[in-house]
Structures are given as C-alpha cells and as structure tokens.
Amino acid sequence: xxxxxxxxxxxGIGFLTVFVVLSILSSxxxxxxxxxxxxxxxxxxxxxxxx
Amino acid sequence: xxxxxTGFSSLYWxxxxxxxxxxxxxxxxxxxxxxxxxxxxxxxxxxLVNLPLGGLFEYVEGMPEGxxxxxFTYLIAGEIIPPLIFLGLGAMTDFGPxxxxxxxxxxxxxxxxxxxxxxxxxxxxxxxxxxxxxIGIIGGADGPTSIYLSAKLAPHLLGPIAVAAYSYMALxxxxxxxxxxxxxxxxxxxxxxxPQLREVSTLERILFPVIGAMVIILLVPKSAPLIGMFMFGxxxxxxxxxxxxxxxxxxxxxxxxxxxxxxxxxxxxxxxLFLRPQTLFIxxxxxxxxxxxxxxxxxxxxxxxxxxxxxxNPMIGAAGVSAVPMSARVVQKLGQEANPRNFLLMHAMxxxxxxxxxxxxxAGIFLGMLG
Numbered sequence: 001x002x003x004x005x006x007x008x009x010x011x012g013i014g015f016l017t018v019f020v021v022l023s024i025l026s027s028x029x030x031x032x033x034x035x036x037x038x039x040x041x042x043x044x045x046x047x048x049x050x051x
Numbered sequence: 052x053x054x055x056x057t058g059f060s061s062l063y064w065x066x067x068x069x070x071x072x073x074x075x076x077x078x079x080x081x082x083x084x085x086x087x088x089x090x091x092x093x094x095x096x097x098x099l100v101n102l103p104l105g106g107l108f109e110y111v112e113g114m115p116e117g118x119x120x121x122x123f124t125y126l127i128a129g130e131i132i133p134p135l136i137f138l139g140l141g142a143m144t145d146f147g148p149x150x151x152x153x154x155x156x157x158x159x160x161x162x163x164x165x166x167x168x169x170x171x172x173x174x175x176x177x178x179x180x181x182x183x184x185x186i187g188i189i190g191g192a193d194g195p196t197s198i199y200l201s202a203k204l205a206p207h208l209l210g211p212i213a214v215a216a217y218s219y220m221a222l223x224x225x226x227x228x229x230x231x232x233x234x235x236x237x238x239x240x241x242x243x244x245x246p247q248l249r250e251v252s253t254l255e256r257i258l259f260p261v262i263g264a265m266v267i268i269l270l271v272p273k274s275a276p277l278i279g280m281f282m283f284g285x286x287x288x289x290x291x292x293x294x295x296x297x298x299x300x301x302x303x304x305x306x307x308x309x310x311x312x313x314x315x316x317x318x319x320x321x322x323x324l325f326l327r328p329q330t331l332f333i334x335x336x337x338x339x340x341x342x343x344x345x346x347x348x349x350x351x352x353x354x355x356x357x358x359x360x361x362x363x364n365p366m367i368g369a370a371g372v373s374a375v376p377m378s379a380r381v382v383q384k385l386g387q388e389a390n391p392r393n394f395l396l397m398h399a400m401x402x403x404x405x406x407x408x409x410x411x412x413x414a415g416i417f418l419g420m421l422g
Binding site for chain 2: 015018024032
C-alpha cells in the first residue's frame with residue numbers, strides 16, 4: 001500500500017529544499033562578488049566568451 | 052571440444068535480443084559519434100555478458116566471482132567510482148559561467164522537477180518509495196548520482212537504472228530538442244544573449260568550491276561524497292598550484308574510471324535481468340523524468356525572461372539537467388538554428404553546472420530522508 005502522504009512530503013520537501021539550497025548558494029555567490037568588489041575593487045568589466 | 056562446452060549450448064533468444072541492443076549502442080557510439088566514451092564501453096559490456104558461460108558477471112553464493120562482477124560490486128555498488136567521477140568532473144569544469152551569473156542556479160533547481168514528478172508515477176507503477184526515488188533521479192540526467200543513490204536505496208535496480216541514466220545522457224541530442232521546441236516559439240529560441248560574461252577573478256574561482264562545499268554540505272550533509280569530491284576537483288583546477296593533480300584527475304584518472312564504469316554497467320545487463328517488464332518500466336519512467344526536467348527548466352527560463360530586464364533565451368533553462376556539456380551543446384545548436392548570431396554555450400553552461408549540483412543535492416535529500 002502506497003503511503004501517498006509520505007510520498008508528497010518527500011517530493012514536496014525535497015523539491016523545495018533543492019530550490020532553497022541553490023537559492024542560498026546563488027545569494028552567497030552574489031554576496032561574494034559584492035564583497036570582493038568592495039575590498040579588492042572591480043575586476044575588468046567583461047571579457048569575451050570562453051576566455 | 053564438445054558442443055556442450057561452448058557458449059552455443061546456453062544461448063537463448065534473450066541473448067540475441069541483447070546482442071542487437073549492444074550492437075545498437077556500439078553503432079551509435081562509433082558511427083554516429085553519440086557520446087562514444089559512454090556508449091561504446093556500455094555496449095561492449097552488454098555484449099560480453101550476453102555471451103553465455105563467459106562468467107564475467109558471475110556471482111557465487113552472493114559473492115562476485117567474475118571480473119566485471121567484482122568491479123561492479125566493489126567499485127560501483129560499493130560507492131567508490133561515482134564520487135571519484137565527480138572529482139574528475141570538478142577538475143574539468145569551469146565554474147566561471149555559474150559564478151558570473153549566479154541566478155542560473157535557479158534553472159538548475161527547476162530542472163530537478165522531473166525527479167519528483169516521476170517519483171509519483173513510479174509509485175503508481177508499483178515501485179516502493181525507495182525504488183521510486185532511485186528511478187526519479189534519472190531525470191537529473193546524471194549517471195554517477197543515479198548510481199550512487201540507487202546503490203544506497205535500491206541496489207537490486209542498480210543495473211537498469213545505471214544503463215537508463217547513461218543511455219539518456221548520451222541521447223540528450225535526441226530527447227531534448229523536441230521538448231524544447233514544443234515549449235518555445237521560434238521567436239523565443241532566437242532571443243539574442245550577448246556572448247560577453249563578466250570577468251571572474253581567480254580569487255572567486257578559488258573561493259567558490261570552498262564556500263560552495265561548506266554551504267551545501269552543511270545544509271544537506273548526505274550530499275557530501277558527491278559535492279565534496281566535485282568541489283575538491285574544481286579547487287585543484289582553480290587554485291593554479293596543483294596543475295599536475297588537476298590534469299591527472301581530469302584526464303587519465305577520469306578516463307580509467309569511465310572505462311571501469313562503462314563496461315561494468317553494460318555488463319550488469321544480462322538478458323535475464325534486462326528483458327523483464329520492470330526494466331522496461333524503468334526505461335520508460337527515466338525518459339519521462341528527463342523530458343519533464345527539460346520542460347521545467349525551459350518553463351522557468353521563459354518566466355525569468357518575462358520578469359528580467361535583460362533578455363534571457365528560455366532554452367538555457369533546458370540545460371539545467373546535469374548532462375554536462377551535452378545539454379549546453381544542444382541549446383547552443385538550437386540557438387544558432389534560430390538565430391545564427393546567437394552564441395548560447397556559455398550562458399547554458401551556468402544552468403548545466405547548476406544541474407549537476409542540483410541533482411547531487413536532490414540525491415542527498417533523498418538519502419537524508421530515506422537512507
């Protein structure tokens with residue numbers, strides 16, 4: 001017998017957690033860039049793709 | 052030699068069917084050049100194990116006796132090769148596009164939707180919850196993660212899941228384009244994105260694997276073997292002082308692992324195991340998971356394009372599955388078909404790398420809840 005409540009819990013919490021973890025990582029990257037720009041100064045504006 | 056001592060006496064129709072499938076894999080790898088590094092070893096392993104009495108995948112009283120059975124049991128099911136492949140992948144992956152455009156991490160998260168969608172379908176097909184999670188993870192299109200998770204949650208399904216995951220990774224150029232085209236207009240596919248990305252400093256490249264590993268593993272501890280090795284491999288490359296280690300990890304080391312993994316995964320498919328309804332269900336559910344993940348990534352790409360100030364080609368969302376760099380290449384090809392000025396490869400690499408991280412996190416979450 002399938003415990004659908006448990007399955008919904010696993011899928012719901014699982015998918016939400018993936019989003020939360022990657023969102024936090026995204027924020028950390030943004031913050032890291034911000035801090036480095038303030039502390040070290042802005043690196044070159046842009047560079048060509050693949051370089 | 053008497054006839055009964057040869058393999059002919061033990062041949063049955065199932066072996067012949069498996070030969071055809073093996074020939075198909077080898078043909079696609081060699082003649083069509085579709086992921087030959089995966090399909091050729093898998094196909095040849097499949098062929099070898101379906102030549103009766105060879106004993107390459109033989110188990111005696113539950114213990115592996117044959118060469119490929121030993122490799123499969125101790126190195127693959129024993130969870131050694133999958134994390135080490137992540138080390139090699141980390142050493143050959145440029146995190147620059149992801150660091151330059153962190154919001155693409157969200158596309159990698161959206162493209163895990165197929166994993167959870169298929170979990171429910173697998174339950175409807177009669178699989179239990181652990182089996183369903185192991186099948187669903189195929190939707191992440193990440194072979195090592197699929198193997199790692201199923202070895203822990205559903206080791207009896209490891210063979211079919213591994214073959215399905217690696218087959219679909221190789222078949223990305225066939226599976227993804229119809230889904231992407233069905234969900235986007237030609238105008239959307241032609242959306243131009245500047246090929247210029249902001250410069251990513253060496254310091255950022257060094258900090259990311261260190262901070263990334265800390266953040267992810269603290270949040271999802273069970274993802275440590277995969278994420279830890281992935282980030283370590285990347286640090287070897289990014290640091291600039293361990294070039295020899297990075298070169299070995301990204302070339303000879305991962306090549307050796309790929310050989311061992313490919314041939315033994317193929318060998319895990321004797322006819323008696325492969326030709327049964329359960330395996331066909333797994334293959335069917337795997338392709339559904341992969342297609343739904345592709346669709347979810349594309350749809351989030353459309354949403355981001357709608358709300359973003361700068362145009363975002365929604366196709367880059369489809370690269371949020373983990374098949375690196377196949378998915379990104381598919382997006383690049385479709386982008387150039389729609390608009391020859393477009394060069395989407397680097398934009399698609401961000402979600403593609405995010406997909407690797409996302410699938411490993413999803414697996415870690417499953418293990419945390421069920422392992």
